[in-house]
Amino acid sequence: MTTPQDPLPIEPETDQLSIILFSGDLDKALAAFIIANGAVAMDMKVTMFFAFWGMNVLRRHNPPTTQKDFLSKMFGGMMPRGAKKLKLSQMHLGGMGTSMMKWVMKKKNVYSLPDLIKSAREAGVRMVACSMSMDVMGFETEEFIEGVEVGGVATFIGAATQSKSSLFI
Amino acid sequence: MTTPQDPLPIEPETDQLSIILFSGDLDKALAAFIIANGAVAMDMKVTMFFAFWGMNVLRRHNPPTTQKDFLSKMFGGMMPRGAKKLKLSQMHLGGMGTSMMKWVMKKKNVYSLPDLIKSAREAGVRMVACSMSMDVMGFETEEFIEGVEVGGVATFIGAATQSKSSLFI
């Protein structure tokens, strides 16, 4: 029975992790999703927030046609369309380095980026696309893979304040 | 009245956020200041620490003349002078991509970097320039915009240990 003398119960802080993926480089996206998958496997709640170039990770290869103005089309056309099209930040070597890295990863039984994304989604990693970045670069929700929410900077900060760690990648 | 049986009061941890802006890229500086402004709007205390290339964000366009040695002049001359001169980390395209991004942001009513800096300063975001970086690159406090403190790595770590989240951008 609780009496006035009893100390307040100290709630254990739920272990949450939040990640902003700002980069659109293959190597950094891999790092982000390897960490996210590792954390959910350790029973943490994970929120991933995709801003700027990081949104390219979420793009579908064959998105439905949407009405776009000239600049949105241009941005969309210049940036890699989805996880399979990303390049290494270093040693891309006109595509050879990136292909080599993918080949080695497969040989060593390391998950590919599309597999890591699928696994994260199935494990309940929350994926949020930055609404301001979408607005500036002219992306629509229909262009993204399934299960992606849209949220503003407040969504990220909200998640970060409840997290043990926040990483900007 | 406090009696020996009373539990110690449990202080709620003040929500603080600390950011190291290491990068001098326009897109990363935008991300840092959008997060900082969002956090103060949500009543968090924010400390921004500017190191290496990130110090370029703080430079005035027309600084007072200071006595500099050859190397400091050279570093200063090679790096972008202030928030208006930064370039995108990708798709800079000889200036065209950066101009396009600024134009789109204006059209979509997104704050420009100088506006975000002003807003952060007025909202009480603490801005600290890294003393070691200043020393190495030969910057003087007078070359920075108003309201910038100078501090060492201990200042950053002190802020980080009192923060819910720390981001390296």
Added chain:
Amino acid sequence: MTTPQDPLPIEPETDQLSIILFSGDLDKALAAFIIANGAVAMDMKVTMFFAFWGMNVLRRHNPPTTQKDFLSKMFGGMMPRGAKKLKLSQMHLGGMGTSMMKWVMKKKNVYSLPDLIKSAREAGVRMVACSMSMDVMGFETEEFIEGVEVGGVATFIGAATQSKSSLFI
């Protein structure tokens, strides 16, 4: 003597810091080790996790000969061998900028990267090389400097959940 009325002792959270060094750039490695050394000097426990290009920081200049397959040799040959060989992320200028930066740092009595690594190691900073990155890039433990552990993503997440701050650099 403890009586039932006594409040539970509130354990001060040990101040820990965890850093993932993902980048192989000289400037970012310097930042990581400056922060790590600063934190141990302030009595924090520091774990550094080296992934992808960040592993290059750990390479010995003259490693023992190991049996390697073709791709591992190629990766190894294309990447900088150790702290002395890293380049600036900007203003490398074919080596001139990087040399200039090292020269200025020496003149200003700032520790060099090899000195910072030595100092971190002696102060008890825990250094962990990412096992998955080692596997993909074909690195063996013998190629790294002394005192480096090998660990997976769970090692990093374990450290991060016990840290006040985690930085992805």
